[in-house]
Amino acid sequence: MRSPIENIRVETQKKLDQQKTSEERNQFGQFATPTELAHDILRYASTLLSKKAAVKFFDPAIGTGSFFSALISTFPENKIQKAVGFEIDSHYAEPSQKIWKDHILDIRVADFTHEVPPSKKDLFNLVICNPPYVRHHHLASDDKVRLKQLAEDRVGINTNGLAGLYCYFLLLSHNWMTKNGIAGWLIPSEFMDVNYGKAIKEYLLDKVRLLRIHRFDPNNVQFEDCLVSSAVVWFKNTKPPKSYQVEFSYGGTLIEPALSRNIHTNILKVENKWTRFPVLDARELAVGAKLSDLFTIKRGLATGDNSFFILTRDQVEKHDLPEQFLKPILPSPRFLKVTEIEADDNRDPLLEQPLYLLDCDLKEEEIKQDYPQLWTYLQTGKEKQVNTRYLCRTRGLWYSQEKREPPPILCTYMGRSRQKSGGKPFRFILNLSKAIATNVYLLLYPKPLLARAFKNDPELIRSVWNALNSISTDNLLEEGRVYGGGLHKLEPKELSNVSASQIMELLPNLRTNPGKQSDLF
Secondary structure: OOOHHHHHHHHHHHHHOOOOOOOHHHHHOOOOOOOHHHHHHHHHHHHOOOOOOOOOEEEEEOOOHHHHHHHHHHHHHHHHHEEEEEEEOOOHHHHHHHHOOOOOEEEEOOHHHHOOOOHHHHHHHEEEEEOOOOOOOOOOOOHHHHHHHHHHHHHHHOOOOOHHHHHHHHHHHHHHHEEEEEEEEEEHHHHHHHHHHHHHHHHHHHEEEEEEEEOOOOOOOOOOOOOOOOOEEEOOOOOOOOOOOEEEEEOOOOOOOEEEEEEEEHHOOOOOOOHHHOOOOHHHHHHOOHHHHHHEEEEOOOOOOOOHHEEEEEHHHOOOOOOHHHHEOOOOOHHOOEEOOOOOOOOOOOOOEEEEEEEOOHHHHHHHHOHHHHHHHHHHHHHHHHHHHHHHHHHOOOOOOOOOOOOOOEOOOEEOOOOOOOOOOOOOEEOOOOOEEEOEEEEEEOOOHHHHHHHOOOHHOOOHHHHOOOHHHHHHHOOOOOOOOEEOOOOOHHHOOOOOHHHHHHHHHHHHOOHHHHHHH
């Protein structure tokens, strides 16, 4: 049940929000913390603070004071020694000052990132904040430079240019905390996976003791007007031990999560995607090989213009093109109904509609003299301005393709999570032919030791291919990325991170060296 003053605060918040457009609030990252969530956070904070310690509360983006309201509902009034908050927008700050004028809360109308940290005696032992979710493209370039320099000077953390404003709020608050002070940050969970989040993870592992990360179920959005998955990050301002365990929880509430597991910091230091935890068993991720230990994975080639450079047999015969400048190439996945490419005695793929890639390394004057039909076909490309396309014009010869060896195994680059056939969004394809493929496929080339194993046992590649297809859809989707409409994509680096444990079971000689597979390949 809300207190009378919390009812006043909520109504004030609602009126102030209505006076701004959703575009304005989105640009400045102004998303108020719901009452229940604020109370859940402060209730959990009370379990981390010493029962004897007086509370010195600080919120560098206080808004109308949802966290302070939860603070006074959670802690006895005589335990709260001081409370300070910054709010840059007077639209919210001035009404908030009126709401809390009879309380200990000191709301200062100022930009926290421009403020100088206080002296040691004025530091805070409880920092709770829902910082502004301002994306990097809404930050002025000079602000980015200033914030980046401040983070490096004050905390020793080098940030990425794509970092949002919330990253700087978290880092710059470091110098406002007492030794052993507690911090709880309600921030987008995306920092756990993206490149710019590496700076935050470095701070959490190296500068403070990370206590817990609770990630809310993405299907249960915490903010009605902000479609972002949220997490609460808890840490203590103390030098961390060399190794320890961190609680990762998911779903439910902070007090009663749906799932919780302790993850060792040794794992967190090498794992790029922290959103794996606690759903996956950390022990499985910590040991064993990844696909990158067994394969070199590349995107297929980009021709510059598939309609010109990829031809059917009828088109080849129509233009009388020389066979030596044609390479068999696979059709796009939607036209490839099989998962095993069989071949004839020349290793040409046995497909209903064979396709060929035009690729020539001769200069045009040589082509004109020795291969007039090919020269004539190239002129039709010039008429269509194929040679002026970006990829073509950056080549030494606009009709010469990037070199690719035929891959023994391929993986489709994208797919939907719900296929009509009930199949998986990604297919691994066994290629027994000399066909190459375009960039709608990922090409898997065995590293030397695996290649030797294939040579010694020709049937092994089929077993490995079957093992690849038995990788669970969830494991593949967790590494990749998802777009609107359920479209999933896998880049080479993402597929490289997928566990190869099932394949390693087929290679007993390598399993005698757990954790050292990269040295062997």
